[in-house]
Amino acid sequence: MSNQKGGVGKSTIALNVAGALSERGNDVLLVDLDPQGYLTSGAGYKDRYTEEGTNLADALKAPNEHTVAELTIPHNEFDFLPANIGMFTLEQDLVSAMQGRKRLKMLLENVTGYDFLVVDCPPSLGLLTDNALLACENLLIPAEAEDTSIRALDLLFKQVDSLEDNFSDASINEQAIVVSNVDYPLDSEQRGMLEWFENQFSEFIPVFEVRNRAAIKRAWNNGHSIFGHEEECDMEDELLSIAAYFEDEARGDVE
Ligand SMILES: Nc1ncnc2c1ncn2[C@@H]1O[C@H](COP(=O)(O)OP(=O)(O)O)[C@@H](O)[C@H]1O
Ligand SMILES: [Mg+2]
Incomplete structure (x- = not known):
């Protein structure tokens, strides 16, 4: 999940796409x-x-000396690898380090037992986001139905291009857009932007829409996706479609 703008729904979508993948039987x-x-x-x-x-x-800092298994916590929907306050100074440490952009890839490379890894990125185009893009190579972009998204996506795509230029073995696929936190009734900016996403992207990649829902927030406040929460939410189908789409894409990769 990447978009260097803050507050566009990355973490919310990460939690709920992970929950949807798990609901469909994936580890x-x-x-x-x-x-x-x-x-x-x-x-x-x-x-x-x-x-x-x-x-x-x-x-x-030392991916060869650690395993993911020693860091993960079992959550009732998935396994969880938590962030730590020590990560604030990490970008500075890694900037001049060897393979500083491939640390997450190195750490995740030997992980087995999962069908999907879902990585929530920071709100910046720094080294940690580069690590996520190079480790995952499949990018889901949460974006708001706001004019500012046009520039945000342009910068994100430029970063992807520049990583691919610098790492000849990298091939990063923009897999899907999730227009997040959409608020109905639509105002003219939201309506215009939903059309813009559709016109710009739907020919190439799916454009999903997850609406603003108090139930999503309440589930988050209880430490769950909407699938681990007792309350019903009408966004479940859309999230399950996102999960199904990634299953199809993963199957395509294998074939
Ligand atoms: N679909 C949604 N329904 C309700 N609230 C949402 C939804 N998506 C995001 N939010 C809220 O919007 C804010 C920003 O979302 P967040 O996922 O933290 O964005 P980011 O990770 O991109 O910074 C949070 O307060 C979150 O609870
Ligand atoms: Mg976040």
């Missing part, structure tokens, strides 16, 4: 790569964010 590892750790506290692991002891920052 999922959800990774919080944002040093701010919102998803980590959202998933109910606030303590782990500040806890001393081996954490994701250490593992990204």
Whole structure:
């Protein structure tokens, strides 16, 4: 999940797409790569964010000395790899390090037992986002139905191009857009932007729409996706469609 703009729904979509993949029977590892750790506290692991002891920052500094298994927490919907406050200084440490953009790829390379890895990115186009793009190579873009998304997506696509130029073995696929937190009734900006997403992208990749729902927020506040929450939500079908789409794409990769 990547979009360097903050507040566009990355963490919310990450949690709920992970939940939807799990609901459809997949084994999922959800990774919080944002040093701010919102998803980590959202998933109910606030303590782990500040806890001393081996954490994701250490593992990204020395990926060959750590395993994902020693860092993951079992959540009732998926396994969870929490962010840690130590990740704030990580970008500086990695900038001049060897393979500083491939640390997450190195850490995740030998992970087995999952059908899907879902990585929530920080709200910046820094080194951690580069790590996520190079490790996953499949990009789901949450974006708001706001004019500012036009420039945000342009910058994100330029970053993808530049990574592919610098890493000849990298091939990063923009898989889908999720227009997030859409509020009905639509105002003219939202309506115009939904048309823009449709015109720009739907010929190439699917454009999903997840509407603003209090139930999504309540599930988050309880540490769950809407699939792990007792309350019904009419966005479940759209999230399950996103999950099904990624299953199809993954099958295509295997074939
Ligand atoms: N579909 C939605 N329904 C209700 N609230 C949402 C929805 N999507 C996002 N939000 C809210 O919008 C805010 C920003 O979302 P968040 O997922 O944290 O964005 P990001 O990770 O891109 O910074 C949060 O308060 C979140 O609860
Ligand atoms: Mg976030």
